[in-house]
Amino acid sequence: MSSVSWFSQAVTAWYHLHRRPLPWRATTDPYPVWLSEVILQQTRVDQGMAYWQRFMERWPTVHDLAAASEDEVLRAWQGLGYYSRARNLLQAARQVVNVHGGQFPASAKGLLGLKGVGPYIAAAVGSIAFDLPLAVVDGNVYRVLARFAGIATPIDSTEGRREFQALAQRLLDHAHPGDHNQAVMELGALVCTPRRPACADCPLRPKCVAHATHRIEVLPMKAGRTKVRERHLHFLDIRLEQGTPLQKRGPDDIWAGLFQLPLIESDGRLTRPALLRRLRAIHPGPWTIQEHTGPATHLLSHQRLHITFWRVSPPRDLPIPTDWTVVPLDALDHHALPRPLERYLTPSTHRTE
Numbered sequence: 001m002s003s004v005s006w007f008s009q010a011v012t013a014w015y016h017l018h019r020r021p022l023p024w025r026a027t028t029d030p031y032p033v034w035l036s037e038v039i040l041q042q043t044r045v046d047q048g049m050a051y052w053q054r055f056m057e058r059w060p061t062v063h064d065l066a067a068a069s070e071d072e073v074l075r076a077w078q079g080l081g082y083y084s085r086a087r088n089l090l091q092a093a094r095q096v097v098n099v100h101g102g103q104f105p106a107s108a109k110g111l112l113g114l115k116g117v118g119p120y121i122a123a124a125v126g127s128i129a130f131d132l133p134l135a136v137v138d139g140n141v142y143r144v145l146a147r148f149a150g151i152a153t154p155i156d157s158t159e160g161r162r163e164f165q166a167l168a169q170r171l172l173d174h175a176h177p178g179d180h181n182q183a184v185m186e187l188g189a190l191v192c193t194p195r196r197p198a199c200a201d202c203p204l205r206p207k208c209v210a211h212a213t214h215r216i217e218v219l220p221m222k223a224g225r226t227k228v229r230e231r232h233l234h235f236l237d238i239r240l241e242q243g244t245p246l247q248k249r250g251p252d253d254i255w256a257g258l259f260q261l262p263l264i265e266s267d268g269r270l271t272r273p274a275l276l277r278r279l280r281a282i283h284p285g286p287w288t289i290q291e292h293t294g295p296a297t298h299l300l301s302h303q304r305l306h307i308t309f310w311r312v313s314p315p316r317d318l319p320i321p322t323d324w325t326v327v328p329l330d331a332l333d334h335h336a337l338p339r340p341l342e343r344y345l346t347p348s349t350h351r352t353e
Contacts, residue, residue, distance in 0.1 A: 007148070007204070008173040008180050014203040015183030018190065020045070024052065025182070030104035030129035031062045037124045038089050038116065042082050042301075045189070051080060062104070065090065066097040074257055074336035081300070081339065083256060088116025106130045119165075127177035135168035136181040137161075140188025145171075146220035147192060150209030154223035229303045232268055232295070234275060235261040235341065237311045244345075245324040246335060254300060259335040261309070261345075262324065269295065275310060285315025298340050307340050 019025070022045065024036035035055055039048045054076060059065035065073075070090060077086035092114040096104055104125070105111055111122040119137075126132035137145075142155045145167055153160040173180040191198045199211055210216045238245050238261075246259040264270075264278050272289050279287045294308035320326065327335060332345050 005173075006207070007171050008183075010203040011183040011187055012173065012176065012179050015179065015186055019182070019186050020190075022049070028129050028178070030125050032056060033128050034092075034104065034117075034121065034125045035089075037121045038085055039080065041085065041121075043080055048080075051077070062093050062096050063102055065093040070257065071336060075334070078258075078336050078342060079339050083258060085116060087257065091115035092117060104129065106132075108132060108134055124181060127181050129178075131177060133172060133174040133177050135165070135172040135177070136185060137165050137168050138185060140185045140192070141168060142220050143194065144184055144188045144192045144204070147197075147210035147216060148204050148208050150213060150215065150219070152219065152221050155220045156222050156224070160223075227302075230306070231303055232266045232270070232306045233308070234264040234266060234270060234278075235307065235309050235344075236264065236279075237261055237309055237344075238314055239311075240314075240326055242326045243328040244332065245320070245326050246332075247323050248325070254303065254305075255338040257336075258338050259325075259327075260338060260341055262321075269306070270308070279312065283314070283318060283321075285318060287315065288313045293344070296340070305340075309344050 022036075024032045027033070032052075036048070036052050039051050039055075043051070055065070058076060059068060068090065070087060073086050073090045074083060077083060077089075080086070095114050096102060100110070105113070106126075106129075108122055108126055111117050111126055112119070117125075123132075123134035123136045126134045127136065142164055145151065145164055146155065149167060151160075151163065151167075153163050155161070155164060168184075171180075187202070187204070191202050192204075197216060199205055199208075199216065202208065202211075205211055210219050236245075245262055247262055249255050249258050249260055251257065264275070264282075266274075266278070270278065272292075276287055276289065290311040290313060292308055292310045295306040296308075298305040298307055337345065
């Protein structure tokens with residue numbers, strides 16, 4: 001028996017006994033499979049499940065999703081972060097309907113032509129829905145393969161990505177690529193975990209190089225970390241008779257297309273006098289600060305946000321800037337907000353004083 005067939009038989013036999021009963025695994029329909037893969041790219045399964053169910057209930061087919069507005073999709077996505085994924089999701093659904101006649105393309109090239117679909121999602125959807133012999137490589141697969149084969153090549157290097165993709169493709173069971181791919185990913189999620197892996201329960205243990213050489217804790221390797229950008233965001237909580245002013249964020253930064261409170265960004269922390277000076281320079285007049293909350297730290301993949309909410313009273317004759325949308329307090333939940341603002345702008349926060 002070859003090592004390739006041994007690997008695949010070992011992981012798929014384990015998978016059929018121990019896999020989680022996730023609802024998108026009960027079908028080979030590409031729409032729910034694709035939807036699950038997009039949602040779970042940077043999301044834990046326990047968190048992503050509720051979003052997947054919400055999308056499937058609201059838009060049960062790709063035609064339904066394609067007919068949705070961007071604001072509707074962003075609102076349903078709220079809290080998952082990486083909002084470009086939501087916009088790509090909608091654009092891809094429209095491609096499927098308008099370009100492919102409502103049918104997901106059944107080829108790697110066709111899948112890769114959909115907005116937001118890279119090699120990983122193309123391989124996952126292609127193998128599960130269409131039995132395409134495409135090996136999936138994600139964080140879980142990197143970890144399983146690095147430990148199983150004892151590979152120290154950094155997974156975040158060009159050489160590493162090529163090496164692991166080639167190995168994954170060699171190990172793939174071409175007869176059952178969907179089960180094989182899901183088995184390796186599931187093993188990485190449940191057994192071959194980043195910390196304290198359950199090696200005693202691993203079907204690959206008899207031939208795992210890292211286990212035999214005591215390198216479980218050091219593999220996989222990474223070349224380095226991306227520098228984290230520090231940002232200081234000061235959101236202005238302004239109460240007008242008509243409601244609360246919101247701004248829609250532009251397309252070229254975090255939280256693109258979402259709504260936020262009016263924002264002042266600084267190079268560091270701002271004292272009350274410093275914030276008042278900034279306010280009066282932008283909108284002249286007698287501003288007052290009632291209270292503030294924060295700063296609190298919110299982590300993104302490559303950014304660390306230091307967020308402060310300032311409850312401020314504007315001048316009586318303040319002209320409403322053209323980029324402000326004044327929203328009644330009871331309609332705030334109709335707007336897609338970044339998670340830190342959603343948490344702050346709760347109904348109890350907006351009680352009349």
